[in-house]
Amino acid sequence: MQTAVETTGSVVGSDHPTEGMIEAGRRRFPTDSASQIALDLKFRRRGGPIWMRSTPEELSTALTKFLEKRVEGDFAVTDTRWLTGGASKIQMAFTLNWSEPGRGPVADRMxxxxxxxxxxxxxxxxxxAELISAARGVLPVPAVRWTDAYGDEFPEPALVCDFVDGVTKPQTTKTGQVSGLGTNFGPELRAKLAPQFVQHLAALHxxxxxxxxxDALVRPDSGTNQSALWRLNFERQIWEQDRGEDVPLMDVxxxxLERNLPVTERVSLVHGDFRSGNFLFDEKSATVTAWLDWELGHLGDRHADLAYCTQPLYGHYAEDGKTFLASGMLPREDLFEQYEKASGLTVDPARIEWYSVFCSYYAIVKTLATSYRVARLGRSHQDVLLARLEGVVPVLVRELGQLLEKVV
Incomplete structure (x- = not known):
């Protein structure tokens, strides 16, 4: 007879995943080795203490010790301050006063x-970190300076990168309050940002x-369905450990998805969260200054990004009340047409269909399962926001059901 602690997906069982439960997930839903590291870190750390607020002074002390091992000569950390925004990371801006080789004494915002x-x-x-570095020179991204991948020197895993100026939404808009979802840039700004949005996506792919x-950035084999299988299994492991209830639609x-895995003919850099809310821009010049939030990035099929950025959750209707704008930028078909011209790559409707179902599936994994589990256990500084994200679940379930009605 199984106990609650051994039952994957039970309300109690996934609060403290055992090594046996984690290994069972690996065997049942194998993914690439780098993604498995991310999953192992997530599940193993769950049994630790709840989130406790770190003060800027405490993080500054940890940061100073971290930099002492990496910066030659004297340096000083000043101007520390918290940054708000996003649904997942703790962010502290600071100025590093140091002497960088080749540049001399400088004060860099990081x-x-x-x-x-x-x-x-x-x-x-x-x-x-490696994804961001691979994208440098292709589209605007912050330079990554150093990483603490396993949280050996900071309270939790962390990276240090350059600070980039910009905003994620117009200062006057009231849209995009939750992680940039449904941001309305307005006609004038939209007309300048949309071409950059498409060009950057095309350049990346x-x-x-x-x-x-x-080892941290594993490339799937082209001409196989390996990429799609890895992404699906990654989410299925999370669903099994994080969910608090059974949802038959998710099983369907x-x-x-498993029976219809698409073949990837060309492996690309995939951002994984390419949408409004995840890029900075200068509002005066309407120039995109940086693409952020690469934690879902991987090497894989470009259609993952194309399907993701055109999900209904991330867009809104234009001023005519009839035209739906993908990521608040431009109509879906216009986006695909301009993307093909800019990239020289084709958009495969069959793969868009598969990845659209997949994106809808894992949006429910994130909201109904992970948001619930993390907020319930007090594992994040954003527990209120995560609980609020659960409010979109009925909409997501309806969208997934509608997509499945077309293909099953």
């Missing part, structure tokens, strides 16, 4: 980006990735 005890998005900081591979969706 950002410490650290996980809470458990985050909405299971991530491995080394993977995140058309970058040659033959030189991009490591997972079964259809």
């Amino acid at each position: 950002l410490l980006r650290m996980d809470p005890p458990e985050t909405l998005n299971a991530t491995f900081k080394q993977t995140e 058309s970058r040659d990735v033959s030189d991009v591979t490591s 969706a997972a079964g259809w």
Whole structure:
């Protein structure tokens, strides 16, 4: 007879996943080795203490000790301050006064980006850092300076990158209050941002990735369905450990996704969260200054990003009340057409269909399962926001059901 502690997916059982439960998930739903590191960190750390607020002074002390091992000569950390925004990370801006080789004495604004005890998005900081570095020179991203991938020197895993100026939404808008969802940029700003949105996505996907591979950034085989299977199994492991209830529709969706895994003919850099709310822009010049939030990024199929950024949750209707704008930018078909011209790559409707179902599936994993579990256990500084995200579950379930009606 199984006990509650051994029952994957039970209300009690997933509060403290055992090594046996974690290993069972690995065997049942195998994913790539780097993604598995992220999952293992997530599940193993769950049994630790709840989130406790760190003061800027405490993090500054940890940061100073961290930098002492990496910066030669004298330096000083000043101007520390918390940053708000997002649904997952703890962020502290600071100025590093130091002498960088080749530049001399400088005062660089930087950002410490650290996980809470458990985050909405299971991530491995080394993977995140390498993805951002691979994207540099292709689209605007902050330079990553250093990482503490396992939380050996900070309270939790963290990375340090350059600070980039910009905003995620117009200062006058009242939309996009929750993690940038449904941000309305307005006609004038939209007309300037939308071409950059498409160009950056095209540039990211058309970058040659033959030189991009490591233990932290595993490349799937092209000409196989390996990429789709890895992404699906990653989410299925999370669903089994985080959910607090059975949802038959999720079983139907997972079964259809597994039976219809698409082949990836070309491996690309995939951002994983490419949408409004995850880029900074200068409001005066309407220039995108940086793409952020790479924790869901991987090497895989470009259609994952294309389907994701056109999900209904991230867009809104234009001023005519009839035209739906993907990510608040432009109509879905216009986005695909401009993307094909900019990238030289085709948009495959069959793969868009599969990844649209997948995106809808894992949006429910994040909201109904992970948000519930993390908020319930007090594992994040954003527990109120995570609980609020659960409010979109009925909409997401309806969308998933409608998608499945078309394909099952």
